Amino acid sequence: MELHSFPLHPSQMDIVKRNPTREDWWAGSAPSGPFIYTPFSKGEPNHSSKQDLVWVVGEPVQVLVELANPCGFDLMVDSIYLSVHSENFDAFPIRANLPPNSSKVITLSGIPTKVGPVSIPGCIVHCFGVITEHFFKDVDNLLLGAAQGLVLSDPFRCCGSAKLKNISVPSISVVPSLPLLVSHVVGGDGAVILYEGEIRDVWISLANAGTVPVEQAHISLSGKNQDSVTSIAYETLKSALPLKPGAEVIIPVTLKAWQLGLVDSDAAASKNISGSAGRQAKDGSSPMLLIHYAGNYLT
Structure with missing residues (x-):
């Protein structure tokens, strides 16, 4: 078992530093992908090797964890979950089945329950009636030894896993x-297609799925x-603020399709198999709607 990565959950958004001395605290925060931004200070960026x-x-x-079964038989893991020593995190156990010689x-998921640092040294594994704690650091040392020729076998590489x-x-x-x-x-599948010059109203629903009012x-x-x-x-x-937990507000937005440039038209025509006159805007040419929001400021 080795640590793979720490992906963002779909509900997690960018956290923007909030300046309480400015009324327009959102100004200057550059978009980096998500549609909605949550303002909360996360301190200065860290340039060290650790994120x-x-x-x-x-x-x-x-948290993504990679498992390997170098044995010649199926391995059934009755339960595996994150090992948290800080006592401010509820980990959810899952079951896993590993075929022979596979990875x-x-x-693995969970929910933070209290404010403070979180320590996740490894995982708790229940297998063959035995409960053991596996530490990421021990596995890293094993893999490093295998890469240096100090250990005879790398259980992940022999199971077809990617490079160390x-x-x-x-x-x-x-x-x-x-x-x-x-x-x-609201309505449709979330996509809006407009012809050049067409004007259309769309409605965007914003719901507070958290436990703190907006x-x-x-x-x-x-x-x-x-x-x-x-x-x-x-x-x-x-007028809908403060938006309480569970509350929803629907905002009308009026869009007008812009005229495509010559480059966009040529690119769209080359992709149009049917040969019709339809043209589509290329990726990156559409505007982005940003919503910065906050609860009560914490000092």
Whole structure:
């Protein structure tokens, strides 16, 4: 068993440093992917080899762990879950079945329960009626010894696993509960297709799936063709604040399809097998709607 990675759960968003002395505390925060941003200070960036992680009380998190079975028979793991020595994390056990001479990456999850640092040295494994604690550090030393020729066999490489990974357990801290907005486009499958010059109203639902009210929220635009968003009902969102846990607000947004440039038209035409006159905007040309939100400021 070895540590694979610490992926982001779908509900986790970017955490933006919040400046309480500025009314527009969201200004200057550059988008890096997610649709919604949660403002909370996570300190200065860490340039060391270890990555710092910030988890939130009550929000599920995931850790990927790779298992290997170098034996010639099936291996049934009755239960495996993260070993947490800090007593502020509830780990969820799962079962796993490993065929002979195989490896598998599994997802172990849990929920932080209290504020403070989290220590995850390894996993608790229940197999063949025996409960043991496996430490990531011990496995790393075994794999390093195999790579240097000090150990006869690498159980992961002989099971077809990828090359040795040097994954360090990051420094993990848990912060108090934050509001958690979940968004979706009302109706349809979340995609909107417009013809050039067409104007259409869409409705975006924002629901607070967290346990903390949303006290502040701000909508802004980023990316190209921002003028294609002709109106956003800012007052509708503002009048719904504070948005309590479980509450929902629906915001109308008016879109106008922009005129495609010559490069976009040629690229779309080359991909159009049917030869029709339909044209599509290339990736990255659409504007992005950003929503910064926060609960009560914590001092």
